[in-house]
Amino acid sequence: MVKLRAIFSGISQTYSVDGYSFETAIIKQQVVGTVQVTDTGIVGNQVANHKNAVYAYCSENYAYWNRELDLATPWQCGSIGENLSLQGLDESQLRIGDFLQIGPVLLQVSGCRAPCENFLWRVAQPLSFLAKFQSSGRTGFYLEVISTGLIEAGMLVQHIACQHDSITVPELARFLMQPQAEAQELDRLIAIPGMGQQMLSALVAARNLQIEKALVQRNRWNGWKNFVVSDIVSETEQIKSFYLSPAVPGEQVAGYRAGQFLSCRLTLPNGKQISRCWSISSYDENLQRYRISVKREELGEASSYLHQQLQIGMQIEVMAPSGYFTLKRGEVAVPVVLISAGIGITPMLSMLKAHLARLDKRLPTLYFIHSTQNKVTHAFRQEVDTLVAAHAQLHTHYIHTQPSLDSLLGVDFDSDQRLSSQCIESVMADLGCWFAEKWISLGPADCQYYLCGPDSFQRDVMRMLEQLGVAPHAIFHESFDAKRMSLSELQLADASVRFQQSDSSAHWSQSSDMSLLELAESSGLSPNFSCRNGHCGVCRSTLLQGEVIYPRAPAISLAAGEVLLCCAIPKGDVTLAI
Ligand code: FES
Incomplete structure (x- = not known):
């Protein structure tokens, strides 16, 4: 017989340890009497980091940990921040998608707990305890609310097994610890009905990473290789795109990560050879051809040659794609913000398209903020707008610093003011993400940022992001001035x-x-x-x-x-x- 032994509720509070502040709702108080359970969990209970509705823990696990860790002050129900303390059940009996019925309230098992550093602080254990906790399988589990109602400690809990292929809570906890998961197993887990959004994000991210790793290893070569210019497109008066196909018909190009560049060697009419690198400005998992987009620089030998002399059918030499300024698709899905200026748009186009190629059922929101002089210099406008029209998760904000006289605010551009932290914040006013079938509001600090443009622009944007509370590790940019x-x-x-x-x-x-x-x-x-x-x-x-x-x-x-x-x-x- 399974029983609801106790109910706990907590509020999110800020704590400070050794000058480091963090927010957590892990410290909870026992609730006496009946408690209302709504779609978002127990009324009055707050969440800080883990946005799951309800967290349950099996009370018998405490005896195990007290023995195992030989604790001077034994842990007791509520010690690790659970909402529901259950008696007479253990995780190995539960599979993802199973249901627990407590009176009128129906809950569905959606994942295991993936402990974080706040958890360590709460239980006063060393870092090594994270792995010990997770590999023990005694992680507790998250529940989504299917039917709402009132519950009270002492009520009976009915376990209703799901009827589909699934995985037990301890198996899932151990699977998530594997550095190299099997692709087939990942696909199976991603397809399990009832898998919670937090788990799903981790699984999909791992699968995205696998796909990307396999892709970037395909068709690579060493040194220079001949490519044919298969098409040339004028994007603006100053920018042309060059499509590069392998010189050997039918060959594929090497795979690449969005944001990477190609090193190209050009042989000028006077026989002089020069090498330059340009970002790949598109994204094609079928590996048909590359596109680079080059701005003509007044004194640029290479860009002048490309703009004035390179013709369709001519060849240039190319090295396999490289570069570390790449979209981090292998991380748990978070909203992405691309911020570029001028020709800095080129890697952003690749990232934007790679983002759309993610496997996530619900694509994380992507904001694309681009600054350029006016509509004459605004490259790829139509290409991006076509993608935006087809994907509700993509949002753009165009800044024209010197709008053309015939440009219309709200039509051709969204602002003529230089980028500012207020602007970034207002662009993301409706920021949020789907979590366990619910829309969760997020702030600028919850996104990943990719910056590309002149060094001074990138530095300014970094300062703005700092003002918005964005952590440095969430900001990626083309390296600049590292040498100096x-x-x-x-x-x-x-x-x-x-x-x-x-x-x-x-x-x-x-x-x-x-x-x-x-x-x-x-x-x-x-x-x-x-x-x-x-x-x-x-x-x-x-x-x-x-x-x-x-x-x-x-x-x-x-x-x-x-x-x-x-x-x-x-x-x-x-x-x-x-
Ligand atoms: S020029 Fe690229 S590594 Fe030196």
């Missing part, structure tokens, strides 16, 4: 740098603030380069003598004796092969 920031912290002696093949030398000093690539260029050499920030490997050279250091670690691995010129500086005298 780190260099100032180092104390390095002047050095002599010898370039062997060129039979020349140069003097390096810390005050010159130059990478070896910049030093070589200032000495009249033209080493290959592309990204200039340690991501593409194009500037790889051989270090014949001496030692170099990297103020910021390169994003690619290097063989012994190799050096990445764009992000290395000499540590004493060195000789390079170039």
